[in-house]
Amino acid sequence: xxxxxxxxxxxxxxxxxxxxxxxxxxxxxxxxxxxxxxxxxxxxxxxxxxxxxxxxxxxxxxxxxxxxxxxxxxxxxxxxxxxxxxxxxxxxxxxxxxxxxxxxxxxxxxxxxxxxxxxxxxxxxxxxxxxxxxxxxxxxxxxxxxxxxxxxxxxxxxxxxxxxxxxxxxxxxxxxxxxxxxxxxxxxxxxxxxxxxxxxxxxxxxxxxxxxxxxxxxxxxxxxxxxxxxxxxxxxxxxxxxxxxxxxxxxxxxxxxxxxxxxxxxxxxxxxxxxxxxxxxxxxxxxxxxxxxxxxxxxxxxxxxxxxxxxxxxxxxxxxxxxxxxxxxxxxxxxxxxxxxxxxxxxxxxxxxxxxxxxxxxxxxxxxxxxxxxxxxxxxxxxxxxxxxxxxxxxxxxxxxxxxxxxxxxxxxxxxxxxxxxxxxxxxxxxxxxxxxxxxxxxxxxxxxxxxxxxxxxxxxxxxxxxxxxxxxxxxxxxxxx
Amino acid sequence: xxxxxxxxxxxxxxxxxxxxxxxxxxxxxxxxxxxxxxxxxxxxxxxxxxxxxxxxxxxxxxxxxxxxxxxxxxxxxxxxxxxxxxxxxxxxxxxxxxxxxxxxxxxxxxxxxxxxxxxxxxxxxxxxxxxxxxxxxxxxxxxxxxxxxxxxxxxxxxxxxxxxxxxxxxxxxxxxxxxxxxxxxxxxxxxxxxxxxxxxxxxxxxxxxxxxxxxxxxxxxxxxxxxxxxxxxxxxxxxxxxxxxxxxxxxxxx
Numbered sequence: 259x260x261x262x263x264x265x266x267x268x269x270x271x272x273x274x275x276x277x278x279x280x281x282x283x284x285x286x287x288x289x290x291x292x293x294x295x296x297x298x299x300x301x302x303x304x305x306x307x308x309x310x311x312x313x314x315x316x317x318x319x320x321x322x323x324x325x326x327x328x329x330x331x332x333x334x335x336x337x338x339x340x341x342x343x344x345x346x347x348x349x350x351x352x353x354x355x356x357x358x359x360x361x362x363x364x365x366x367x368x369x370x371x372x373x374x375x376x377x378x379x380x381x382x383x384x385x386x387x388x389x390x391x392x393x394x395x396x397x398x399x400x401x402x403x404x405x406x407x408x409x410x411x412x413x414x415x416x417x418x419x420x421x422x423x424x425x426x427x428x429x430x431x432x433x434x435x436x437x438x439x440x441x442x443x444x445x446x447x448x449x450x451x452x453x454x455x456x457x458x459x460x461x462x463x464x465x466x467x468x469x470x471x472x473x474x475x476x477x478x479x480x481x482x483x484x485x486x487x488x489x490x491x492x493x494x495x496x497x498x499x500x501x502x503x504x505x506x507x508x509x510x511x512x513x514x515x516x517x518x519x520x521x522x523x524x525x526x527x528x529x530x531x532x533x534x535x536x537x538x539x540x541x542x543x544x545x546x547x548x549x550x551x552x553x554x555x556x557x558x559x560x561x562x563x564x565x566x567x568x569x570x571x572x573x574x575x576x577x578x579x580x581x582x583x584x585x586x587x588x589x590x591x592x593x594x595x596x597x598x599x600x601x602x603x604x605x606x607x608x609x610x611x612x613x614x615x616x617x618x619x620x621x622x623x624x625x626x627x628x629x630x631x632x633x634x635x636x637x638x639x640x641x642x643x644x645x646x647x648x649x650x651x652x653x654x655x656x657x658x659x660x661x662x663x664x665x666x667x668x669x670x671x672x673x674x675x676x677x678x679x680x681x682x683x684x685x686x687x688x689x690x691x692x693x694x695x696x697x698x699x700x701x702x703x704x705x706x707x708x709x710x711x712x713x714x715x716x717x718x719x720x721x722x723x724x725x726x727x728x729x730x731x732x733x734x735x736x737x738x739x740x
Numbered sequence: 741x742x743x744x745x746x747x748x749x750x751x752x753x754x755x756x757x758x759x760x761x762x763x764x765x766x767x768x769x770x771x772x773x774x775x776x777x778x779x780x781x782x783x784x785x786x787x788x789x790x791x792x793x794x795x796x797x798x799x800x801x802x803x804x805x806x807x808x809x810x811x812x813x814x815x816x817x818x819x820x821x822x823x824x825x826x827x828x829x830x831x832x833x834x835x836x837x838x839x840x841x842x843x844x845x846x847x848x849x850x851x852x853x854x855x856x857x858x859x860x861x862x863x864x865x866x867x868x869x870x871x872x873x874x875x876x877x878x879x880x881x882x883x884x885x886x887x888x889x890x891x892x893x894x895x896x897x898x899x900x901x902x903x904x905x906x907x908x909x910x911x912x913x914x915x916x917x918x919x920x921x922x923x924x925x926x927x928x929x930x931x932x933x934x935x936x937x938x939x940x941x942x943x944x945x946x947x948x949x950x951x952x953x954x955x956x957x958x959x960x961x962x963x964x965x966x967x968x969x970x971x972x973x974x975x976x977x978x979x980x981x982x983x984x985x986x987x988x989x990x991x992x993x994x
Contacts (some may be wrong), residue, residue: 687791688828692882695788695824696842696898697816697849706841710832710881 287344293317296445299344303414306421316434316444323438329601330630330662331570333543336508343446343479408461409454413481416452423454427485431514431551431578439510440547443479447512450481455490455521464720465494480511486521488554493524495723509568511546519554519581524562526719527575528727530734531567533598541569541598548575552584552610560587561604562718564727566734569598574632576605579613579641586615589715591727593734594627594659603633603664608644608674619650620712623659624735630662637674644674652682653711655704655735705732741766741937742787742807742906747798749779749786755796756782758962764906767934771948771973772941774959775981780941781825783959784910787939788822789815802906816842817849821904823895825911830882835894836864838882839901846902867900871927888915896927907931908939913947925950945977958984 287298296317300310325336403410409420417424434444455461486492496513509531515523525548534541544567550559561575577586588604606615621629629652637644652661663680685707693703709716709728716724744762748755756779764770774780786793787800789812800807807815830838844854855863864878871893883891892912899907909928913921928951932938940951948956948970956972957964960981965988966972976984 686828689830691788691790691812692824692828692830693838693842694812695816695822696838696902697813697846698838698841699813699845702841702845706833706838707830710830713832 287342289342290339291317291341291343291446295343299446299448302344303417305417308421308425309417312429312434313445316441317446319435320438320441320445323441325438329572329632330628330664331572331599331601333570333599336543338442341508344448402462406459406462407456408459409452410465411452413447413450413452413483416483420452420454423485424452424483427483427514427516429514431516431549432512432547437547439545440512443481443510443512443547447479447481450483450511452482453484453492453494455486455492457488457490457518459487459490461490461492464723465492478509480509482511482513483516484514484523484525485516486518486523486557488518489520490518491522493526493720495526495528495720497528497530507542509542509544509546511544511548513546513548513575515548515550515559517550517552517554517557517559517584520556521554522558523550524560525550525575526562526723528564528723528730529567529571530730532569533567533596534569542567543570544568544573545570546573548573549605550575550577550586552577552579552581552586552613554584555581555610556583557581558585558587560585560589560718562589562715563591563602564715564719564730565590565592565600565602566730568600571598571600571602573602574604574634576607577615578607578609579615579644580609581613582610583612584610585613587718588615588617588619589718590619591622591712591715591731592620592629593622593624593731594629595624595734597626599628601630601632603631603650605634605636606646608635608637608641608646611640611642612644613641614645615647617646617648617650618714619648620715621650621652621661622655622708622711622731623652623661624655625659627659628662629660630664632664632666634666634668635676635678636667637669637671637676639670641671642673644671644676646674646676648676648678650678650680651711652680653708654682654684655708701735705735708732708735741803742939743801744787745799745801747783747786747800748796749782750794750796751782751792756962757786759798760959760962760964762939762957762964764937764939766905766937767932768954769932769938769940769951771951771953771956772939772959772964773943773945773956773973773976773981775985776943778959779962780943780959781910784822784908784939784941787908788812788820813845816902816904817846819905821899821902821907823892823899823907823909823912825914827883827886827891827895829884829886831884833882834879835882835897836861836878839864839898842898843901863901867897870900871897872923873897889917889920892916892920892924896924899931900927905935906937906939908941910941911943912940913942913944921947922950945973948973960985960988 287295293314296313297310300313432440434441484492484494515525517523531542531544552559559577563575565571575588579586586606590602592600592602594600603619604617606617617633619631621631623629631650633648635646635648650663654661661682665678667676669676685704689707690700690703693706694700708731712731716727719727742764744760747757747760749757760783772780772783782793786795789810795808802820805818840860847854868875868877873893883894886894912924916924925947940953952970956968956970958966966984
């Protein structure tokens with residue numbers, strides 16, 4: 259090993275410096291999953307009959323399924339009977355009293371990421387005062403959105419207040435029979451977000467700040483449903499660059515997007531969950547089903563994701579291009595360090611005529627990280643003039659990591675054009691030396707080179723988020739979030 | 741300013757430099773000439789501290805500092821600048837960001853305040869005008885898709901901005917047509933100053949028509965076999981490197 263790779267390894271080899279505190283929950287449904295558990299969850303949430311029926315159908319279907327193992331990831335078997343499927347939102351007084359009770363390393367990370375103080379408190383789970391700024395900010399937002407007829411609320415609230423909308427759209431993009439984890443989610447999902455934009459309305463703000471404030475305690479089986487009615491527009495940001503305290507190892511979320519005629523949905527994710535220690539122990543398994551349906555003509559859905567956390571990531575945000583002239587996009591940066599594994603990519607299903615899709619995937623592997631891109635481009639017989647362009651680039655740091663590409667292309671219409679480009683490169687000693695020769699420290703040089711590599715994806719993120727994402731990459735490469 | 745003493749350098753266990761002695765004073769321009777494979781580039785890279793260039797013996801003093809004990813970035817911050825023969829591409833990183841980071845790290849080292857974006861841009865625009873570079877260069881990624889001439893110009897731009905004390909130029913003339921060559925040479929001449937030293941590595945004499953050196957060294961098989969004034973370069977052009985090598989051989993036999 260040359261000295262340069264050694265120093266690269268040192269750079270990426272530092273450890274995630276703070277652990278996680280496990281506190282005992284009081285209001286929990288006993289471990290394990292049965293029809294009884296499903297009924298109990300639904301009852302605790304005071305759900306209407308149709309929800310319970312749906313959950314039960316999902317549960318019964320789940321029983322007939324087996325855990326999938328085709329992804330390029332490896333982990334010990336999960337005991338589904340040893341998981342708590344419901345816990346009441348944590349009482350505020352269980353949390354730390356103030357930031358001085360929080361691990362200083364965690365605070366340092368927040369500072370590095372430039373998270374405002376109040377948000378630091380939220381993220382660290384500090385009990386916050388009811389008159390606290392962002393609560394009133396949230397109320398202001400809510401008022402403004404309501405004026406435009408936009409519904410944006412926790413999923414459980416939507417079930418109570420807008421059951422007709424929920425019943426009309428829930429499971430229409432990701433049915434409860436879709437896959438093992440989606441079925442599990444459908445049976446036991448805890449909460450999540452619901453968003454409806456009425457026809458012709460352009461949502462005036464990025465649904466980000468607001469979401470962050472509401473993101474607390476959404477649980478491990480999160481369910482999100484976003485509907486953009488005709489000619490509506492919404493830009494939605496999920497997640498946060500700061501590491502979230504979380505005690506659940508298995509995360510199986512479902513996100514459904516529905517874009518009606520002429521509507522546009524931009525969905526961005528920054529995911530930075532606990533990746534596990536240097537040996538890969540204790541990290542979060544993130545098995546997510548995300549799918550968008552361009553249901554109407556000329557609709558447009560784009561997914562942008564920056565994935566740096568979790569021990570195992572298994573997700574393929576996809577777009578069904580049903581409407582004629584509809585467009586789907588997928589922009590992704592996935593970073594794996596230490597023993598992290600990511601198998602991620604997208605599916606673009608071309609059904610309508612003149613449908614277009616663009617896929618841009620940037621995978622970065624460091625340490626012993628394994629990064630796989632898996633993408634399906636499917637053009638059905640009726641999809642005249644379908645177009646796809648796929649580019650996936652991999653960047654390797656050090657010599658013990660891996661990058662893999664699994665493109666699947668199925669074309670059933672002769673007028674379709676599908677392009678695929680792939681590249682794999684290493685951060686060269688040449689590049690590193692060029693930077694250090696100009697006085698730039700190696701760690702800054704690495705994060706500069708990596709940011710440059712990801713630039714095309716970052717450009718798809720809202721400005722302020724892009725800056726955060728860039729910092730996050732730097733911090734993650736330092737060795738997790740510590 | 742720079743004293744190289746019996747420097748031996750090996751790459752992958754193979755000895756390339758076999759006892760180089762060099763003494764460069766502030767204000768001087770030294771040309772290092774020699775045939776392909778003589779070790780010219782190795783000397784340039786080793787002085788800048790490239791990884792994998794293993795110094796097996798010898799010493800290098802730079803302004804009272806033990807150069808060999810310093811990391812590449814420390815050397816750079818102390819004013820050692822290497823203009824690369826083949827500058828590498830860094831996709832997605834703009835020249836402006838790259839140079840601003842480099843300049844501010846160096847300024848911090850010197851205890852100077854960091855330049856903010858506005859002041860930095862003013863400085864860049866000024867230097868780019870001098871080099872007749874288009875402003876669009878600011879937002880282009882470092883060396884990405886640059887022509888040979890643009891790459892060299894970009895190296896010179898960095899030199900003007902960072903204002904180093906010891907400038908090592910590794911074949912700054914390679915791949916340039918005659919107009920570009922003259923332009924690059926002019927810019928280098930403008931950098932000459934009583935407080936600055938320049939080490940110019942070149943294969944061809946033609947560059948020395950434009951940058952007249954104080955001392956010319958001939959490097960052959962990892963050692964400096966002959967040194968002299970600017971005239972030496974002319975003689976080399978006339979007789980070729982074989983002439984110096986034969987002379988050196990005769991000396992060793994005797």
